[in-house]
Amino acid sequence: MTTKPEMTAAGIAGAVAAGKMSALEATEAALARIKQYDGVLNSFTDVTADRARAKARAMDADIAAGKAVGPLAGVPFAVKNLFDVAGLSTRAGSKINRDLAPSRRDATLIERLEAAGAVLVGALNMGEYAYDFTGENVHDGPSRNPHDPTRMTGGSSGGSGSAVGGALVPIALGSDTNGSIRVPSSFCGIFGLKPTYGRLSRARSFPFVASLDHLGPFARDVTDLALAYDAMQGPDADDGACTTRGLEPTLPLLANPISDLRIAIAGGYFQKNVFPEAVEAVSRVAKALGTTEVVDVPEAARARAAAYVITTTEGASLHLDRLRKRPDDFDPAVRDRLIAGAMVPAPLVDRAQKFRRWYRAQFAEIFRSVDVLIAPATPCTAPKLGQVNFNLDGVELPVRANIGIHTQPISFIGLPVVAVPVPLEPLPIGVQIICAPWREDIALRVAYALEKMGVVAAPAPRGI
Amino acid sequence: MAEPLDDYIDAVSKALALPVEEAWRPAVRANLEVSLRLGRLVDEFALPDETEPAPIFTV
Numbered sequence: 001m002t003t004k005p006e007m008t009a010a011g012i013a014g015a016v017a018a019g020k021m022s023a024l025e026a027t028e029a030a031l032a033r034i035k036q037y038d039g040v041l042n043s044f045t046d047v048t049a050d051r052a053r054a055k056a057r058a059m060d061a062d063i064a065a066g067k068a069v070g071p072l073a074g075v076p077f078a079v080k081n082l083f084d085v086a087g088l089s090t091r092a093g094s095k096i097n098r099d100l101a102p103s104r105r106d107a108t109l110i111e112r113l114e115a116a117g118a119v120l121v122g123a124l125n126m127g128e129y130a131y132d133f134t135g136e137n138v139h140d141g142p143s144r145n146p147h148d149p150t151r152m153t154g155g156s157s158g159g160s161g162s163a164v165g166g167a168l169v170p171i172a173l174g175s176d177t178n179g180s181i182r183v184p185s186s187f188c189g190i191f192g193l194k195p196t197y198g199r200l201s202r203a204r205s206f207p208f209v210a211s212l213d214h215l216g217p218f219a220r221d222v223t224d225l226a227l228a229y230d231a232m233q234g235p236d237a238d239d240g241a242c243t244t245r246g247l248e249p250t251l252p253l254l255a256n257p258i259s260d261l262r263i264a265i266a267g268g269y270f271q272k273n274v275f276p277e278a279v280e281a282v283s284r285v286a287k288a289l290g291t292t293e294v295v296d297v298p299e300a301a302r303a304r305a306a307a308y309v310i311t312t313t314e315g316a317s318l319h320l321d322r323l324r325k326r327p328d329d330f331d332p333a334v335r336d337r338l339i340a341g342a343m344v345p346a347p348l349v350d351r352a353q354k355f356r357r358w359y360r361a362q363f364a365e366i367f368r369s370v371d372v373l374i375a376p377a378t379p380c381t382a383p384k385l386g387q388v389n390f391n392l393d394g395v396e397l398p399v400r401a402n403i404g405i406h407t408q409p410i411s412f413i414g415l416p417v418v419a420v421p422v423p424l425e426p427l428p429i430g431v432q433i434i435c436a437p438w439r440e441d442i443a444l445r446v447a448y449a450l451e452k453m454g455v456v457a458a459p460a461p462r463g464i
Numbered sequence: 465m466a467e468p469l470d471d472y473i474d475a476v477s478k479a480l481a482l483p484v485e486e487a488w489r490p491a492v493r494a495n496l497e498v499s500l501r502l503g504r505l506v507d508e509f510a511l512p513d514e515t516e517p518a519p520i521f522t523v
Contacts (some may be wrong), residue, residue, distance in 0.1 A: 100472070298511070303506050304502075305505040306502075309502055309506060320482070327483055327485075327518075336495055339482060340492050340495035343476045343496055343501060344496070347507075348500075348503035351503075351507055354511050357517065357518035358509075401498070413518075
């Protein structure tokens with residue numbers, strides 16, 4: 001028996017737990033799909049086949065011995081290559097990090113997914129050091145969009161978007177500093193969860209911007225997204241920013257009605273700088289949710305500017321010594337941005353962090369009268385690989401810097417977001433479901449309701 | 465002809481012992497111009513003196 005490409009994590013785990021499929025069969029099916037399709041997608045940089053088979057065999061032995069299995073039994077998954085994987089150097093999309101010693105221990109989130117029964121099958125392509133919105137990589141080549149391989153996956157978790165969008169694995173993990181989960185979700189037509197800042201442990205992952213970095217899952221439906229998220233929650237002393245809140249499972253709440261929720265469309269900034277497809281996607285979601293209310297988000301453009309300043313300066317600080325010692329081994333575009341970031345005067349960074357406090361208070365006020373905000377995830381569907389400029393609201397702008405204009409003002413204050421895919425033709429595009437801090441349960445509930453209404457769905461990959 | 469930011473780039477490059485080769489300079493300068501423009505947008509927003517920075521989002 002082999003898994004169908006569209007088989008979900010919940011479906012695989014149910015079949016494995018019921019003895020209808022072995023964990024090894026599920027693993028072999030994923031490895032076969034990777035072998036068949038990844039030559040086109042270029043989503044994997046490492047396939048950990050031996051490790052995966054050993055894990056699957058051990059699980060099958062446990063099942064045969066009558067031992068209980070976890071909620072992700074036999075589910076193949078893969079991780080952006082900034083997660084530590086025991087035995088691999090954590091390259092974080094770079095050439096330089098390949099010289100690091102192999103990791104001795106997996107990242108916390110890998111350990112938690114495997115404790116729930118999931119099987120790691122590999123590490124995924126990404127933009128260099130996560131400073132990227134395109135999914136392109138000068139060292140490993142670009143990850144490619146599963147709906148049209150001539151187009152971007154979005155970054156920086158491009159391989160994660162490509163692997164799940166291409167149905168090579170049902171679940172992948174990525175990171176999101178300014179939009180790097182939500183952008184690939186949008187371009188690849190899948191679901192992505194960027195949790196509240198501090199919700200999921202970042203221990204043993206390669207950082208980018210400490211005060212903005214989040215980790216989270218991608219999946220092809222909302223149930224799988226919640227399954228993965230629930231399995232990864234919990235405090236972790238190894239990440240100083242990780243919350244000490246207890247587990248708050250979302251899966252049991254998914255099907256709860258949403259009629260009690262106050263839902264609004266993010267106005268002002270979030271309705272500007274969009275192509276028609278982004279307007280159409282938000283309109284479809286708003287209509288399905290029965291809302292026409294528009295809430296203005298004050299100073300979102302300044303929030304995006306502040307996120308930009310914090311990102312470039314904290315990123316520069318992280319890489320300062322590598323910029324001194326190995327400048328020629330960086331992607332030149334990343335290097336030149338980081339060098340410039342090192343030159344930004346400190347008072348501007350301090351003011352950006354202070355503005356963050358002010359902006360956070362504005363959102364706290366909004367969430368007194370609204371439970372959910374909806375906004376575009378990206379201004380457009382996936383651009384062509386290598387595309388340099390696009391015309392936004394009559395202005396010619398660089399693609400690379402502007403793909404994340406609608407995601408940056410949200411992650412800036414750590415709000416939880418589910419990116420949901422609206423299956424437009426010819427390409428899908430995502431919408432952000434934004435909630436108050438720690439209310440991932442509401443964002444997932446709304447996503448689930450939209451999925452049941454048929455408004456959002458991960459389209460079958462058409463480009464492979 | 466030297467651009468307005470070139471002296472600043474040279475000075476910070478020296479102060480931080482951060483190499484900037486001539487071939488990289490136009491891109492570094494262009495990126496710095498963007499960062500300073502966005503930084504000015506933040507700078508011109510008046511905040512109370514008592515405002516605390518919020519590097520970590522807490523409840």
